[in-house]
Amino acid sequence: MATIRKRGPAQWEVRIRKRGWPVTCKTFETKYDATRWAREIESEMDRGIFVSRVEAESTTLSEALDRYIDEYAPNLSDPRREKNRARAIQRRPFASRFMATIKGKDIAAFVKERQEEGAGPNTIRLDLALLSKLFEIAATDWGMESLSNPVKRANKPKVPAGRSRRFQDDEEERLLAACDERFACVVKFALETAMRREEIATMVWSQVDLKNRSVLLPRTKNGESRTVPLSPAALNILKSLPRTISGPVFGMNKDKITRAMKAAADKAGVPDFRFHDLRHEAVSRFFENTNLDVMEIRAISGHKSMQMLARYSHLRTGRLADRLAGMKRGDTGS
Incomplete structure (x- = not known):
């Protein structure tokens, strides 16, 4: 069952103990959010579909990008370019957020921000491809099975038709x-x-x-x-x-x-x-x-x-x- 207790002036801690499942804890700013989360987790445990969110809720996007740079970028055809792209994303404010809190709207805001900076559609799509790959790797290889890929739910900028420049005359x-x-x-x-x-x-x-x-x-x-x-x-x-x-x-x-x-x-x-x-x-x-x-x-x-x-x-x-x-x-x- 879930136990909810107040910690300090503006924090509510949820602790769920259920036979056959690991003890699961999380802290919220409001009792309403704590209660809603407790019901959601207990329902998943009752249905046998619960997956621990600990990794996804304790790893920031920036930390995940560091691991991506160290473990995956070196295997790519152009590691330097991929590392530079990852470092640029790390400088964004949302990189300090935990992976589990990043939603499709955050990716949409990132796309809009890049467009306002003058980045082209193909450049933005390459940024999104890196982020999408990162979320997929985190979910499959890093134990963040509960993590969904927010990039899949965001609209991507349309890439203009490819160049068709060919030699003319002489x-x-x-x-x-x-x-x-x-x-x-x-x-x-x-x-x-x-x-x-x-x-x-x-x-x-x-x-x-x-x-x-x-x-x-x-x-x-x-x-x-x-x-x-x-x-x-x-x-x-x-x-x-x-x-x-x-x-x-x-x-x-x-x-x-x-x-x-x-x-x-x-x-x-x-x-x-x-x-x-x-x-x-x-x-x-x-x-x-x-x-x-x-x-x-x-x-x-x-x-x-x-x-x-x-x-x-x-x-x-x-x-x-x-x-x-x-x-x-x-x-x-x-």
Whole structure:
């Protein structure tokens, strides 16, 4: 049965003792809240569905984020970025709250706050993805079985349609002409493989198998390994490069690649073109110019879902009209 006693001028302690269940205690500011909670817990015990709330009610969001940073973030493809995101959430006032007290309305308030700060929809969704993952881990791995996930009950900002920037007219030729020899190889390799910027920047020769015409990516953005087949053009690019025992194949980190792309695009007069747009271009060309089916293209690009793959595939209307006229993929019509 439940025992409710007053502690101090504004606290009420509930202590529930019931055969077959652990002693359960909690303190409230009003007797009404204490009585209501006692009835709820006793009802759950009577029905055999009670789950201890001790962990969830004694662990703050900030403390849970510390544990997430220590135990889970290091296993992700970009630990530094995830840790920075978690640290930023820890600076929010609601991070001092106990996990069990955070509700959907608190997540909605967090979303509104981020929007007012000027954060984009995708950035906010990444924040929410981290919080959702944290609550799921706490409930399944950290003994907080009673904890529900408030992120699932909050409305999420709509993500705008993915970029569809592709080369127009002679933009590809102009861009390549504006690149130095090393960066031109990087651009051409990205167009042949659809590999991400970081995958190219961190690729080392031990991952390259020229005999079997492939590159093994042991850890990608999705946290999974992937083997990328190499086209004849991609093979020729690699064969033209000097071999080194250690260090990246192209000798450029991801930030240097980004700066080189901006400088080349500005010099060539190719507006609003980013390195990641090469991935869009490459995937779209796989659909337009090869006989690869969608599953084969997905295996090359490493997209986790067909929905994500579709966002990266922007086919030119003229090519689609040629297909309707009976032309096979890859045919030039000549």
